[in-house]
Structures are given as structure tokens and as C-alpha cells.
Amino acid sequence: MVNEEVLRIVAEAGMRLSAEAAQMLDKMDDATSVVRKLAEGEKDEFIITAGLLHKYAERERPAEETKIPLPVEVYRSPDFKPEAAEHESDLLIESASEVVADTPRPGTLDNFVEYFNDRFRRTRSILHSRPGENSIQSIASVMGMVKGSKARVAGIVNGKHITKNGNLLIDIEDDTGPAKVLVTNRDSNHALFADANCLVLDEVVGFDCSVSAPFLFANTLLWPDVPIRNPKMSERDLSIAFLSDVHVASRHFLEPQFKSMLQWLNGDGKTPREREMAGRIKYLVMSGDLVDGIGIYPSQERELVVKDIYEQYRLFGKFMEDVPDYIEIVLAPGNHDAVRRAEPQPAFSEDIQKEINGPSRGNMHFTTSPSTMMIEGLRVISYHGTSLDSMIASMPGMSYSQPEKPMTELLKRRNLSPIYGENPIVPEKKDFMVIGEVPDILVMGHIHKNGYTNYHGTSVINAGTWQDRTDFQRQQGHMPSPCIMPIFNTRYARLDLVNFREGT
Ligand SMILES: [Fe+2]
CATH class of the missing domain: 1.10.8 (Helicase, Ruva Protein; domain 3)
Known part of the structure; x- marks a missing residue:
């Protein structure tokens, strides 16, 4: 009011x-x-x-003094004996080499067809493994079956409508043709109707159905999904810390808290438990928006304390110099970073890498968004999370305050960005957003709100932000959760949170 x-x-x-x-x-x-x-x-x-x-x-808005962050003065506590320093790293980044060109692939019809065919084929092969009476058949062959036949089909969702009788009509299509799948709104069908109501455009989904041309009556909806399994654990007792959306150079970047975090990584924790926790961190994975960037939205320059993009990354690199050298740092871009906006986003160009990694430390790794990596034998998918906006807008029950919910929906669909066109995607030959191998950890950022859950054995983590609430977020009523760092122990599949917002 x-x-x-x-x-x-x-x-x-x-x-x-x-x-x-x-x-x-x-x-x-x-x-x-x-x-x-x-x-x-x-x-x-x-x-x-x-x-x-x-x-x-x-x-x-008051004219705040534009205070440029100063180089960090971080020291290693003399009695800090980090366990992680005693171990060689076990890190393999798998997808970095695949998206190398920062040149857009033209959006010709052929390229789009190739892109969607790849999405369809790979997702259908995941659906093939779902148990059931019938295996997946082509839509053309199913539409020719006699009335009452039972069949399983898979297709890309092209449309979703409520009929005048209150039923749901889903338009799907495979490489043999289209079909109209009817989901009735009977009481006995409540769960199926609710599931079908959550379908989003362009996702690949399966149905067990009864044939009644020109319709298929849905009996079961099949998402490709991830199998239910126990969380995977490593042999070594080491940890991965996650950061995202640091937004260095924004006037809302929470520099003192970020420095406290760096100091904490160097053994400055208040309790022996905190120091032990810090000492086990062997990996630091950052899921984009390292800096605030330039020209991301109108009049952004008013929000910046450093307006030169190279200077922004140089400053970010200065902060990274204070991460202990036995920690492997993995850096991926987000929508504020200086790579192409369209996804998949390639790794930072060499000149940006030079700004960040001035002294050229061997512990810094640049990768794509999304990116898959094996850490201590665990499969980790890092993606900035730009598609979360469209998932939250398209599905009932989603909000910016619980990022783990739309993240789980992405896992269920085995695609990091199912809705085509809401956030720009390059129609590559391969849909890099398909979640092929099942991840043990799925980490994102983008919406500046921490969130966690375990879905079918996959740890779902949103790493939050290090930027304070912006005016835009205030206008939108969005409350971020800055300066909370999730730390995942790979030996026990345990997640700890360290809050640097309080007491600083
Ligand atoms: Fe961000």
C-alpha cells in the first residue's frame, strides 16, 4: 500500500x-x-x-562518493596449516574446449533445425531409458494406430493451451510430425494436469498416451529427469567453495565483506572449526558476473566506480591474488561479463585473462558457461543461470526468493535453458544446454539469492552474490542475499554456509 x-x-x-x-x-x-x-x-x-x-x-538518489576499491592487504595467519595445501589438485574441465569461438554462428534456418534436432535426439535418448510398457515411437507412426492403442511418444513442446472445457492441449512435434496431446482436467487426473501445466515451451518431454486421432490422450507425462541415487562422495576430505555475481566495480560491490572472505580463506576464521573448514578448500568455482561490466543496461555508468572494462578485470584480478595459491580457481562468465551475451558463453578472451591473471598463476582456469568439470571425481556443472528469469516467469509456484526450485526444474528437463528466445542462445550444432551426464553438483548464480537443495542425489546450489541490493532490485521488490559463501565438502557431500555479511 x-x-x-x-x-x-x-x-x-x-x-x-x-x-x-x-x-x-x-x-x-x-x-x-x-x-x-x-x-x-x-x-x-x-x-x-x-x-x-x-x-x-x-x-x-544521493550522489555517493565513488570509492574505487583499493588493493587488498591480506596476510596468511602464521599458525594456519591448510590441509588442502598438502594435496595435488584433481580437477578436469571438460567442456572448455568445445565453445571456443567468440564469433556468433549465424541464425540461419538450417542452423536452428540442426540445433533443435540435436536437443531432441539427445533428450529423447535420455527418455528412452525410462521404464514403461512401450518404448518411444515416432509421432507419425502413432497417429496411424487404431483408436484406443496405447503408445509412448516424445516431442518438443510447441504450445500449451487451455481448452474451453478446461482441459490442457499440448502441441508437440518430433522429426516425423506434430501431435496434439490432451490432458483432461478430471479429478482423478489432478497430478498429471498439474505436471502438464508446468510444461514450458521448447522442452522435450514424453507421454504415455491412448490414441484417438486427431488427439493423443495423455495418461502419464515423462520428464527426462535425473535418476534417484545416493550423493557421490570422494575419497579425499577436501572442499569446493562457490562464488558468483561478485560485480567488482559496481558501487554496490561489498568490498569489505569480500576482503573478509579472502582473509578467512587465509586462515583468519574466528574458531578452530572455521580455520579447519577454510584449510580444506582446494577449489574455488565462480559462476559469472565477476565484474559489473559496461553498457549492460541503460545509464549503468551511474552505478559504476570503475568505468573501464579492462580496469574492472584488473581490479578483480588483484582480489584473486589473495586467494591462497594451493586453491584452484575456476572462472566462468555471466551476462555482465565481457564475452558474447548469447549462450553458451565462451571463456574469457586472452586479453581479459591477462588482466585478471597478471602474474599468470597456474592455479587459475578459465572456462565457459555452462561448463562441466570433474572435481575430486564429482561431476560439477556450473552455469551462470540467465535462463532462471524465464523459468520463474513461465512456471506456477516459482519465485526469485527460492532459486533452487527453478534450478531443480532445469535438472528435471535435462536442459539448462529450455525456453528458446527468452535469453539469447547461439544455435550451435550441439545444444550445449542439454544436461547429458548427470551432475553431482549443479551450481548457478545470476539471481543474487542463495538457495540449496538435494534433488535425486544432485546437490543444487545457488551461490548468491557479493553485490548489495541495487535500486533496480529495490523497485522490483527483490531481496538478494549477499556475502554468503557455500562450501561443499566432497568427502561427506556436506554443504556449509559461511556468512560474511554479519559482523563486518
Ligand atoms: Fe549478477
């Missing part, structure tokens, strides 16, 4: 609030002063629109 003082100012000015502007005001801390200035400055306006409000909200 907009506060009464705001309503009074608006009424006295003879103005009205648009519904969108009212929603924005409801979430603004300084709504009263913004509206007062607006009412004084826009005497000819009758309606306060969201655009007008945004203009004044920008002007009202």
Missing part, C-alpha cells in the same frame, strides 16, 4: 497515480520525497506514470 503522505501529496497536486507507479512507490524507501519533487517539477502532468517516477527516483 502506498503511504498516506504520498497519497496526500498526489491529491493536493491534482494528480493521479498509475497502477504501475503505485506498485513502484510501495517498494521505495524514499517515496515521499520523490513524489514531492515530482509534484513540484511536473505541474503540467496529470498522471504519475512509472516512467516519470523512475526519472525522479534517479535524480533523488
